[in-house]
Amino acid sequence: MSSPSSNAASVSTSASTTTIHLTVNGRTRTLSVEPRRTLLDALREDLHLTGAKPGCNMGQCGACTVLLDGEAVYSCLALAIECQHQAITTIEGLAHDDQLDPVQQAFIDHDALQCGFCTPGQVLALKSLLLRDPHPDDDAIERAMAGNLCRCGAYPKILAAARSLAGRAS
Amino acid sequence: MRPFEHLTVQAADEAIQALAGGDGGNTRLIAGGTDLLPLLKDGLVNPGRLIDIKPARALRHLTFDADGSLRIGALTTLAEIERSSQLAERLPLLRQSVVDAATPQLRAMATVGGNLLQRSRCWYFRGPFDCWLKGGTVCYMRDGENKYAAIFDQGPCRSAHPSDLAPALVALDATVSISGPAGSRTTPVAEFLAPPTNDERVEYRLRPDEMVTEIRIPAEAIAGHGVYLKAMDRRAWAFALVGAAAQVTILDGKVARARLVFSAVANVPWRATAAEALLVGQTLTPDLAAQAADAAIAGASPLAHNGYKVPLARELARRAILAAANLWTETN
Known part of the structure; x- marks a missing residue:
């Protein structure tokens, strides 16, 4: 879940927009978000990956499920800023060229x-x-x-x- | 969700330093976030700053010590408890308590520490009602839609504690280690979780500058055998209507130690001490289990729509006691 660096320092971010890096479907993406941005909203609104769906937005339906390091999670309950050291897989990342998963x-x-x-x-x-x-x-x-x-x-x-x-x- | 500053820390002591800013509860720790995010989205908590403690890897472990006791780091996820082959073998009660909790996605995110700090699922608390638990004057559960309410009266609030894990921890005499600016303290889970009072309208006792770091379970509790039985109104993804955790040690044919703790019948996990007392020193039989189950629900005061919880709790208790002693069959 964390950076492998053992002497990583605390990182403080103001409530306004900040730059984060997400590894989505094998690609590093750089985006500007507020700390309150959920992973779901970052994927859909900032990266235009609309495969993960906003259903209940409260962790009660599963439509927003994505993989974090291979583990299924609800992206509506994760903050994007806290997902910077994990491999994020969305439905868009499953198929390779014309080959479906x-x-x-x-x-x-x-x-x-x-x-x-x-x-x-x-x-x-x-x-x-x-x-x-x-x-x-x-x-x-x-x-x-x-x-x-x-x-x-x-x-x-x-x-x-x-x-x-x-x-x-x- | 209102805007907030965000801080990431790598260790518990950094989190304690950051909490010590003295901003009167304006700073909150975030671990799995499965309860905090809904609370933030509903505006039930509005911190100015969040501290992400997930990178503090030292708080994420399951360790059996040489003396047979178990330590669980606060950041251990429910999925890690579910998937631990060591726990499945040595402490089935703990594993059973999480396998039907929430969903795989939530268990992958949710932590043990966060589980103890989750807030009430009462719809008057979660919804747009100025209920007593949120600082108002009335518990709407008492005269309102109270199908899921507590059946034991512990004070002004009638919400039922939602955790499946917490009653198992109470049945295992678990303690919680808490760190703060003055150092560390240890308190039984059974006392850490406490009914909300006028001064503290929350289901746990933790100061704003403290954090939960570890859960410990003593060897003598682990030496017994136990089960967690959970009744839901559907087969998956539901909070308990009633849950029963039982952990029993039998020595020389007699019950040497017994714990019976319910979820979802009171503001916090409800330990049925009268039932336990009936069991200790006796040879466990189906008749004795039934007597203990009757004792377990003595004093219940159900409301208009939750009377079903009383016989449900009694039968779950009876089965859990027998199953803990490997005596449960369909015919008894």
Whole structure:
């Protein structure tokens, strides 16, 4: 979570706009934000990466899920200024050229979405699980996906997509 | 969210120095931020300065000492407790208490220290109501929509404590280490968490210039076995309707030590000492567990819409006591 430097000094920032550096999808991005800027707003408003969605903005829906060092988190509850030493992955960073990430492809193959609003968060929550555990059982999948609401009710198909990935990896 | 200055520190002593500015609570520490950010967004706290303590890596550890006791750094995340194979083996109660708390995303961010400092989830507190806990004169929970309210009356406020981890810590006789400008102090979690009073309308006892650094669990508590049972109104991502943490030590066929602590029935974790007293020195049987469960809910005074919590707490207590002693089956 912190800089690897052991003698790193305290850093003080005024309440007004300051320059920060974020590593997003492998690229270092420099932006000017106030300390109160959430990671979600920095991604969407400053970097125009609109894959992470603002749903509830209070950590109660999961639509804003991104990965910090591979761990799924709610970007609406993180301050951008505090994410400068972690690798941030958004849905825009999963595909490489024309090659979708296997999780994205599995969602398409299993029709695991309807309106799609929650889908970036669902995909990243599942991605985080598979990074830790390539062969999750149903209980592990359901637990890993418990923090992402889908108001269309695509849960059974999301589970099917996840199962196919767990099987494919085995 | 109102604007605030932001400070990043690398160690607890830097945070203490920064807190010592003497600005009367205008400075707040931020760790996982999973409760603080919603409080900031709702305007329930409006600090002029935030101090990010996440880089203080020395506060992030799970350590079993040679004497069998456990130390947990305040910045340890709930996910780290959940994923610790050592805890799963040696202290299942602690791990069970977090696996159904919140969601994976929140557990990845939320810290143990922050868990003890989370504020009430009462909708009158969180919402646009000038309730007593926020400095007003009325607890709207008493005569309002009180389905989730406390069933034990501890004072002016009727909100129910939301933490799953905290009752487990109380059942394990955990202490909390606190650092401040005058040095360090240690206090039981059971006293650190205290019902809000007229003078201190908050569920914990921490001065604005202090910080939580560590949780300690003594070896004699770890020597027992325990469970945490949580009732929710849906299968995932819900605060407890009622939770029951039980940790029991059985020696020579008799209960040598018993702790039974509820979540979500009072302003803070509720230790059922009368139930514990019935168990100690006895051979644990299903009948005895039922008697203890009856004792555990004695004195409850439910409101108009939360009466269901009383039998729920009683049955969770009965099952938790039996399960802690490996005696729980569907038929008893």
